[in-house]
Amino acid sequence: MKFILDENPTLLSSYIGYTDGKFHQVIACRGNSHVLKTYDAPDNAAYIDRIITPGEDGVRRQTWRFLASDLGVLSTRTEADAAYDPRQRPWYLDAEKSKRSVYTAPYVFSSSRLPGITCARVLADGGGVFGVDVSLSQLGELLARQRVTPHGTLWIVDEASRLVAVPGQAWERLIDDRLQLPLASDATDPVVRLATLAAVSDGDGPRAPRVADIDGAPYLATLTPMADDHGLHFRVIVAAPLEDVTGHITDMALRIVLLAAVILGLAVPLAMHLARRVARPVRLLCEEAGKIQRFDFSASPAIQSHVSEMQALATACEVMKTTIRARTESLLDTQATLEKLVAGGMALSAEKDMARLVTLIFQTAKELAGADGGVLYLMEGEELEVELLSLHAESLVLGGLSENPAPRVKVRPEIMPFLQPHSVLRHACEALRTRKASTTRDEGLSLFPTGLPEEPKNYRIASLITAPLVTRRDEVLGVIQLFNPQISHAEDADDGAPGQGLGFIGSLAAQAAVALDNHHLVLSLRDLFDALIQVIASSIDAKSPYTAGHCTRVPVLTEMLARAVHETTDGPLGEFYIATDDEWRQLWIASWLHDCGKVTTPEYVVDKATKLETIYNRINEIRMRFEVLRRDAEISYLRNSGHGQVAPKELEQEFAEEIRRLHADFEFVAACNVGGEFLSDGDKTRLEQIAGRQWMRYFNDRVGLSEEELGRKAREAEPELPTPETLLADKPEHVVPRMRAYPNLVDAHGNPVQVPENEYNRGELYNLRIARGTLTPEERFKINEHMLNGLEMLQKIPFPEQLGRVTEIATGHHETLIGTGYPLKKTKEQLPVEARIMAIADIFEALTAADRPYKKAKTLSEALGIMSRMRNNKHIDPDIFDIFLKSGVFSAYAEAHLAASQRDVTDIGPYLSQPDACEKN
Incomplete structure (x- = not known):
């Protein structure tokens, strides 16, 4: 520590604070009376050695040793219970956190009470922190010894323009720990005050010198930041009179002016002569420069000059012209290549067909590289499989859009070490492993077997570009290889752009990977969407075993009929055709979703095979009532027989007649329940007569019911028991109010769609009086409502533009040509051809299906006969x-x-629109 103080006279002290709390400090006195007085040291003391040691008893003892210049001990002083702990000092804590040198802001030293700065750093072994102190007074003395100019000076300010150190500034001992640095704006020295204001006016960064007027004299002032990574954020300001800087320049300028005047008088005649000699080459050079500016690189006469510098300039101009011409041509070639690359990338992103996409990737790369041939591999699982092989010199194309299949070459990357070194497959596996494009020059490169009867034995591969197709997820989708590319010959050219061709192919490979990845993503999303569609349709078929297969068979028949109409070239539908794959897919989706609304239709309504059926056949309830009436008749007969009031034979005849009538009435009711025949008015009258017969109910019919059933029962007062009941009844409890209204639903003509008032009417007589079939108007609307629900469901699906007519096609198969269908009563002109095709497919499948509970499967003759009548009634399209x-x-x-x-059916003539056009089938 003494050595550090001797080598750096500016330092006040150096010290080490240890992790165990020990502290060792050496203070340099240097004859400074203020230091000697502060520490009560002898006058001849050169150093003060201060040691604080924590004792085992917890008492911190402080020892002061006052040393001579030869380190002899002059005196010693020991103090008990020293309060100073280095581990709590800011310099120790900051250094310990940063693990490198740190500087503190100016603060008051604890022992000397002088303001200063500490620099500290953690010891290499981590056992403590080493630090040195610089007092602001010593820093001011250092600045006073600096001479930037004869009358210049410099000082240090902090970020707030407070004076940290000023030449000659001396600080006294401070009592308060809070250090108040004076502001430069309050300085008594006008140079310090005004120069600081001028230097910091533009912020904290280094600035060009500023001129400030100080007491009528111009001064130069400049600011230099001292900010670094150690926390020291000071700024050094230098100020000097302008005269100090420019005085000698002014004297020199006067001498130069006098000398120039003398030389000018002698040089003018000579300059005029030389100017004429030099003017012609200069003029020619100017013309040449103008041509270059216009990108005119045509040949020009050589420029000759006796002036060596001018000749050198002419030569340099010619070299520049040649270089610019070469660079321009290279730039144009690069621009053309980039245009091809951009155009190819846009084409790749727009292509949807896989075979065309593969071919487009290869053709674009082949054109960019100027290659003679190549091969494109795609990953199939964990194998690299050839998708396209092209050899122009052999007029050979396998795979892609060609009629010839790609070679059956599949390679697992793991077998690369076992492949021949000259095999192109080895380079493909290497690119797959490294995910980097590469060029190879090898006259011995060999092609894999193509599987053709005659292998291209004479085809030679001298150079090769191999580029992996890597996605943004770093997944390799394939590899492209280009044989004998012309672009590879530019790799060694000294044009400053080595590897540019490989870069283009790499960029195309990246775009191709994105296109393939997007294609795979689109296909996976498409498969997902198709699966969801088929799940919906399958769930409808599975929901009712009696219609199983309908939603699956209608798409098959729809496509068959659509292709037949598509291939028709004459007649009213001769101009109809389905132009794109998207339009076929649109029809496919619509046919699968044509009955999607049936998901919401109750199964028992769809499957209703008898008039009294709900979730079970209520004919058994009616039968039980007939059983009760028969029992009552038998009881009455037995009672009367016992009393002897009527002759037994007469009673027996009456009883037998009643039994016969009950059986006949029940059989009639049961026959009406089947719904196979048209119900006449006479039949309806007989039903009403049968319904009027009564039986006695003795039990409460309002127990064991759900809340909803009780609510419907509550519509009429509860009678006292026993109470008479009719054999067939239409009770308020049989009516289920409509739960969902359609207030804004209008048909294709703007008229409100007719909606029954009630959701269901399960009245027994009401259902038995159905004239044809088994469905009430409410139930028929419930089935037809599947079209409204389907329309609503499909309208919520955000179909893309190319599938925008799915809803229109799917929801039109129950419409007629004359506007009597449902749900929107569209006419022929309002129905797309695809919807009319699907209507025929839907009807034919429904008539011939063998899994409907309410009817037998129709034969072809029966089905075609029914559909012929529907055609005649304009329910289906006659041309289709x-x-x-x-x-x-x-x-x-x-x-x-x-x-x-x-x-x-063997003859379709009877079913055609024009009998004379009959044909055998």
Whole structure:
């Protein structure tokens, strides 16, 4: 520590604070009376050695030793219970946190009470912190010894423009620990005050010198930051009279002016002569420069001059012209390549078909590299598989859009060490491993077997570019290799752009990887969407075993009929065609979702096979009432027989007649329940007569019910028991109010859609009086409501533009050509052809399906007969129905999906729109 103080006279003291609390400090006196007085040291003391040692008893003892210049001890003083602990001092804590040298802001030293700065650093072994103190007075003395100019001076300020050190500034002992540095603006020295104001006016960074007027004299003032990574943020300001800096320059300028006047008089005649000699080459050089500025690099006459410098300039100009021409041509070539790269990248991002995408990737790379051929591999699982091989010299293309399949070459990267060193496959595996593009020059490069009957034995590969297709997730999707690329010959050119060609191919490979990755992502999302669609359709089929397969079979038949209509070249539909894959996909999605609304339709309504059926067939309840009436008749017969009031034979005849009538009435009610025949007005009258018969109920019918059932029962007063009940009843409890209204629903003509008042009416007589079929108006609307629900569901799906007509197609298959269908009563002009195609497919499948509970499967003749009548009634499109028949779609579908017993049509003539156009099928 003494050595450090001797080598740095500015330092006041050096010390070490240890982790155990020990403190050792050496203070340099240097004959400073203020220091000697502060520490009560002898006058001849050169150093003060201060040691604080913590004792085992917890008492910190402080020893002062006053040393001569030869380190002899002059006197010693010991003090008990020293309060100073280095581990609590800011310099110790800051150094311990940073693990490197730190500087403190100016503060009052604890022992000397003088203001100063501490520099501290953790010891190498971590056992403590070493520090040195510099008092602000010593720093001021150091500045006073600096002479920037004869009359210049410098001083230090902090970030707030407070004076840290000023030449000659001496500090006295301070009582208060808080140090108040004076502001430069309050300095008594006008140079310090005004120069500081001028120097800091532009902020904290280094600034060009500023001129300040101080007491009528110009001064130069400049500021230099001392900020570093150790926490020291001071600024040094230098100020000097302008005369100190520019005085000798003024004297020199006067002498130069006098000398120039003498020389000028002699040099003018000579200069005029030389100017004429030099003017011509200069003029030619100016013209040449103008041509270069216009990018005119045409040949020019050589410029000759006797002036060596001028000749050198002419030569340099010619070299510059040649270089600029070469660079310009190279730039134009690069620009053209970049345009190809950008155009190729845009084309890749827009391509959807995989085969075209693979071909486009390879063709773009081949054109960029000027290659003769190459190969494109794609990863299939963990194997690298050839997707496209092209050899221009052999007129050979395998894979991609060509008719020839790609070579059956699959390589696992792990076998790379076992491949021949000259095999292109080895380089492909290497690129897969390193994920880096590379160039190879090897006359012996060999191609893998193509699998062709005649292998291209004469094809030679002398150079090769290999680039992996790496995604942003660092996943390798494939590798592209280019054979004999012209671009690789530029790799060794001295044009300042080595590797530029490889960079272009690498960039294209990256774009190709993005395009392939996006393609895979689109396909995966498409597969996910398709799976969800099929799950919805399958759930509808699974929901009701009686319609199982309908949602699956309709898409098949729809596509078959759509292709037949698409291939028609004459007639009203001759101009209809489905142009793109997106339009076919649109039809496919619409056909799968055509009944999506049935997810919301109650199963028992869809499957309602009898009129009294809800979630069970209520005919058994009616039968039980007939059983009660028969029991009552038998009881009455037995009672009367016992009393002897009526002849037994007469009673027996009455009883037998009652039993016969009950059986006949029940069989009639049961037959009405089936709904197979049209119910006449007479039948309805007989039902009402049967319904009027009464039976006695003795038990409470309001126990064991749900809250909803009790609510419906509460619509009428509870009668006293026993109470008579009719055989067939329409009670208030049978009516279920509508839960959902459609106040704003209008059809295609702007008219409100007719919606039944009630959700359901399960009245027994009401249901048995259904004239045709088994459904009430409420239930028929509930089934038709699946179209409204489907319309609402599909409208909420954000289909992309290319699938924008899915909803229109899917929800139109129950409409008719004359506006009598549902849900929106559209007419033929308002229905797309695809919806009319699906309507025929939907009806034909429904008629011929063998899994409907309410009917037997129709034969072809029955189904086509019904559909012919529907055509005549303008319910289905006649032109599409004719194509359905003539193209053989109906028979092809029947072969695949109908039983042999259903396939009974050999002549389609009776079913065509024009009988004279009949054909055999």
